[in-house]
Every structure is written in C-alpha cells, then in structure tokens.
Amino acid sequence: MNIKYTPILRWKTGEKTCLENLTPDVSSKIIPFVEVSPPTDPSTEDEAAEKKLSKLISSFNISWENKPFYLYLSNDWYTNADSPNDISDIYEDLFQNINHPKAIPAFDITDEINISNIANLTTTNGVCLRISGDNFELLKQSLKNYVESSWITPQNTDLLIDLKYIDEEIYPKKAVLTTAISDIPNIGDYRRIIIASCSFPKDISTLRSDIVNEFKRYETAIHEISLDLQSKFAFNYVYADYGPMNLSEVTFFPYMVPNFKIKYSTSDKYLVVKGLSLKKGGLELANVATSCRLLVEHPQFSGENFSYGDNIIATIANGTNTKSGNLTNWVAYSFNHHITLIVSLL
DSSP states (O other): OOOOEEEEEEOSHHHHHHHHTSOHHHHTTBOOEEEEOOSSOTTOOSHHHHHHHHHHHHHHHHHTTTOOEEEEEOGGGGTTOOSHHHHHHHHHHHHHHHOOTTEEEEEETTOHHHHTTGGGGOOSSOEEEEEOGGGGGGHHHHHHHHHHTTSOOGGGEEEEEEEEEOOSOHHHHHHHHHHHHHHSTTGGGSSEEEEEEEOSOSOOTTOOSSSOEEEEOTHHHHHHHHHHHHHHHOOOEEEEEOOSOOTTOOOOOTTOOOEEEEEEEOSSEEEEEEEEEGGGTTTSHHHHHHHHHHHHTSTTOOOTTSOHHHHHHHHHHHTSOOOOOOHHHHHHHHHHHHHHHHHHHO
C-alpha cells in the first residue's frame, strides 16, 4: 500500500463530501485521520438523537467505502463515563457498530484504557497512537510499557507525531520532533511514523476583500526536516497536515454571521479570498463569482481540471456554474483541492 499522506479532518459534511469526490488515484494514496465528535450530547436518548447516531455510524461506509482511515473520538464522547470500563465500552461499541472493514482505531498515547482494550476490538488493521502537546516526554516509556504488556505490536502500529501549530520559528518544533524521533525505541519496526503540523493562519478576520491574500505554508519546512530524520533513523515516514483549517476555529452556529471565504493551498502558500459577510449577501452568486475570478486569475491557481474543487471554482468564475453553494460546500471544495495537491507534490 503506497500511502503518501494522512490528512487530519473533522468528520463533518464538508469533509465527507471532499473525500467522496477525490479521484481513485488520489484516494488510494491517503489514510485520513478523522476526528469524530458526537452528533448530539452523548446523554441524550430521544428518537432524534438515535437517528443522528445511526446516520453517523453508516456514514463511514458511504463516504469512504472499503478504504483505510484512522478513527479517533473526541473527548466529548466520554463526558458521562463513570468508570474505565465505560470508556472502553463507548469506543468498542461505536467501532463495532461502524463495522468498516478497514477502520484503524486511533488513540492518544496517554489513553491507556482504550489502548489496553485493543485486543477486544476484533480488528486486524492495527492501531494508531497520537503524540501531541505535553505527551512527548511520555513517549519512550509509554511505548516500552505497551509493547511489554503486548497491547501493541510495533509492526502493526502507526505513530502520529502531531506538532499542531507551527510558524516561521521552526527551530523549537524541529528540536521537539528530533527528540521525539530519537526517543522511539526500535523506530524502524513501526509500520508508519506520521508527522503532522499546521500553519494555516489563526485569524483571517481582518483581511482585505479585493485581493488574494497570501500566507507562507510552513508545513513544507517540517516535511524537509522529516525527510532528513527518515534518512538518519530509517523509518517509514508519512506526511500529514490539517490543510486549510484553523485549529482554534469555533463550531459554526446559526446566529453567527461569518464572511464568505475561499481557502486555497499551493505548493508553498495558503491563499485566502475574503468575500462579503453572509448578512450582506456573501453567498449570492455574483459575490461568490467575483471571489472565484480573483482566485482563477492568480498565477498559482491549479486549473479547472485539477480537482473537483478546482472545477467548481473555475466554472463559477466563468459563469457556466450558477450554484454558489453554502459554507459546508466550500469546506469540501477547499479540502478536495488541498488533498489532491498534496498527493501530487509528494
């Protein structure tokens, strides 16, 4: 399996639509890491909540049929858990109900409860352990303990080293990454070492609306460092990122009045075209078309035939597409282009 890339995605409608519209050549080269939030408050037991949960469970085999992905649950799933058994039961029940042939369970490296329960998941797809935040100092001892306890087998385990936000000050992150790689015992035995980062700007609220705003994409620097470390330590490296996503972005609620935006990735930059607010008609076709034309005229636009997302942008710009879409659609277009681009670059 020639896996080049692990995009880290929230499992929402836009992201699902993005995956559904990737070409077979692109989808065969990625393993998405999907962060799943509960569709309702986990304590809610009414009929509507059951329907939403049922829809979530079926969505994996619809949007990503028979293709591998990492299944990671947000902490919200465990809010009402009263015991360690409750925690492992929550993950196990959902995992078995999803019943996806290529789902790979994914946990934080500090999640000993779920990691100790891996054998009960009745899967032969292995496991992914995520290392981020303050967990780097626990990496070496945790892996040693899990292997000695026979909870994981390195040959069937992927490690996601998640650097989260990065910026132009790359050296501190380089030091963290280098230390983490050197701390992994027998690193060459692990199935994959996935290295992730994110440099999409945290605040784009003050951007100009009559130009294509440009930001340097610092994930490329982490990629170069990772390739050097791969050469030195001899492990199976896979690139990962969060794409055009603000990690601090709050969930959208109906009372919010955001601006229409197009987020677009290039080999070395993030491009952002800021349109009008929704309250002022930002999603009206004329306004969306104006933003699309700005992007299409940019020298780093990939072209109408590059991806599903690019085709939408180009056809709205030239007037042959009269559907402006909604904010969820534009998440799909942005991520579809981004994933296609990254696979083409690796």
